[in-house]
Amino acid sequence: MKIVINRSGGLAGGEPEEVARVDTSGLTPSRAEAIEGAVRELRQRTPEIGADLIQYEIVVQDRMGQSTIVATEDGDPRNPVYKLLNAASAP
Amino acid sequence: MLETNGLTIAEGMRSVPRDISAEFFESIEVEARPRPIPSPAGVFLGSRFKIWKQDPTVGTLGCRLTYIPQLVLDGPRDARFTTVLPGTTPVVRNATGDFIFDCVSPEGDCANTYAVLRQTLTMYERARSGAAIPWAWNRNGNTEPISCFPHGFAGANAFYSRTQKALRFGRFTPSGSTTEVFTCRSLDILAHECGHAILDGLKPGWLGIGNPPQTGGLHEAFGDLTAIFLALSQLDQVEAFLAMTKGDLHKKNFLAQLAEEFGAGIGRDMGLRNADNDLKLSEVSNEVHSVSQVFTGGIYDVLADIYTFEKFRQSLTKDPAQVLLETAQHLRNLVLNAFVQAPDVGATYASVVNKMLSISHAQGDPAIYRTFIRNRFTFREVVISSNPLNAMATGTININDANFVDGEDALAMEMAFPHHPSMMATQDRSGCCGTMQLPEYMQAEQKLHDNLRRLIDGETLTDQEMLLDETERLRAEFT
Numbered sequence: 257m258k259i260v261i262n263r264s265g266g267l268a269g270g271e272p273e274e275v276a277r278v279d280t281s282g283l284t285p286s287r288a289e290a291i292e293g294a295v296r297e298l299r300q301r302t303p304e305i306g307a308d309l310i311q312y313e314i315v316v317q318d319r320m321g322q323s324t325i326v327a328t329e330d331g332d333p334r335n336p337v338y339k340l341l342n343a344a345s346a347p
Numbered sequence: 348m349l350e351t352n353g354l355t356i357a358e359g360m361r362s363v364p365r366d367i368s369a370e371f372f373e374s375i376e377v378e379a380r381p382r383p384i385p386s387p388a389g390v391f392l393g394s395r396f397k398i399w400k401q402d403p404t405v406g407t408l409g410c411r412l413t414y415i416p417q418l419v420l421d422g423p424r425d426a427r428f429t430t431v432l433p434g435t436t437p438v439v440r441n442a443t444g445d446f447i448f449d450c451v452s453p454e455g456d457c458a459n460t461y462a463v464l465r466q467t468l469t470m471y472e473r474a475r476s477g478a479a480i481p482w483a484w485n486r487n488g489n490t491e492p493i494s495c496f497p498h499g500f501a502g503a504n505a506f507y508s509r510t511q512k513a514l515r516f517g518r519f520t521p522s523g524s525t526t527e528v529f530t531c532r533s534l535d536i537l538a539h540e541c542g543h544a545i546l547d548g549l550k551p552g553w554l555g556i557g558n559p560p561q562t563g564g565l566h567e568a569f570g571d572l573t574a575i576f577l578a579l580s581q582l583d584q585v586e587a588f589l590a591m592t593k594g595d596l597h598k599k600n601f602l603a604q605l606a607e608e609f610g611a612g613i614g615r616d617m618g619l620r621n622a623d624n625d626l627k628l629s630e631v632s633n634e635v636h637s638v639s640q641v642f643t644g645g646i647y648d649v650l651a652d653i654y655t656f657e658k659f660r661q662s663l664t665k666d667p668a669q670v671l672l673e674t675a676q677h678l679r680n681l682v683l684n685a686f687v688q689a690p691d692v693g694a695t696y697a698s699v700v701n702k703m704l705s706i707s708h709a710q711g712d713p714a715i716y717r718t719f720i721r722n723r724f725t726f727r728e729v730v731i732s733s734n735p736l737n738a739m740a741t742g743t744i745n746i747n748d749a750n751f752v753d754g755e756d757a758l759a760m761e762m763a764f765p766h767h768p769s770m771m772a773t774q775d776r777s778g779c780c781g782t783m784q785l786p787e788y789m790q791a792e793q794k795l796h797d798n799l800r801r802l803i804d805g806e807t808l809t810d811q812e813m814l815l816d817e818t819e820r821l822r823a824e825f826t
Contacts, residue, residue: 269634308543
């Protein structure tokens, strides 16, 4: 699974910026599963409705083709978007 | 007078906190003073709060006491706002019903957050003759308050979430700094986010999918303008502002610069945004905050223009601070009413500007007000005039002539660039829509007196009972 994560929004605004780009085929199994699991969770969620929310556009390329998931930060550490960001941006 | 737990009672009427017994009450001596002329017994609700006037970096203003003239329960909370800070809330009011804490403490953050949010909502409800403004979910009798999280998360942001029915304020440490920035200590950020929640209650369709960036820009501009109008509704801030600028609203100032501390924390030297800008539609991107600066800047210019006109016109009868306070209040109401009357979905800058023109004319404003509006939004490429605006082009507007019109007193102007990208692309927001009605506001003063009588009789009132009358009023309004 190849993933590109673009960040936009928030109180400060600003243009979308790429914050992570990762190919899980080159990662350890545990880290790959962390990313793919977070993506699965995010597919089940509906983005928050509101204003000044930080938003992530997650472009996913896998065996099913390319798809885009929109996720928002909500201040809850259990939000899978934080898991995805942590796993995808780890060194 | 007897003051206890937020209720200040004139002679003959007494109140006790909800958990104090009748025996304690009987032990309180109330001074009986002869009065040659009877005067009505007064009931003075309310609490004092210590708040940041702007934010911790605006050192000339600092903290001050403010008065919220209504019943505020431990939390702080009332029928519309609930403060949430795990481990700290509910913050308990003191013996005189006040929330006075160190401004740099968790309790102080709760008090500051509640007080500024409450002032923001009250400002707009007063502008609508006291009618309660619903949150977006207050439909069909729902009176659920909004939850406010002063320490809402770790990060350089603050947001309004209709999904969570919440306002969350982040905290972060800027790179290269050891001092944490709390967004809940910024009046501008608190007012801005509360502005989003208020506007979502009034125009729920504006956060929906399919709206162009300009509609999102209106939402952001409303937030920034709310911060400016809130500051200008407070006379001490108005006076400080005038002392700093000598009345020139285009001088560098704390009013136009929004969220100074937050802006510095993310590397911006003129605050998060600067309302005193000259940006045109062709100079901004489609990102909603970027495009919002055009509308915010246009309104700020109109504010400066009208103030200059009114300051001269009323120079012999009013203090400049009073003129600015009243000018800002007038323009705030005009903007608010124009927003409310604008289309329920897909509102554009031109649609709001045209509403401002028609409302201004209908309410009998001097014609020069509309000249300012037309000129400023023509300059910013929002609307286009069917007649040449020669006076604007040549700098010959007669600022002292209430009837001055540049061209004609048009009440409907064409959109300058109907195919501008900010009109074409969709903003990336999801949402829903609905309708609302706002019945007339009604005071439940008799019920308040009934409750006070119960307290005098030694009964105990729970928090829920104390809010019951207000909740019932809201339920009736939020049909």
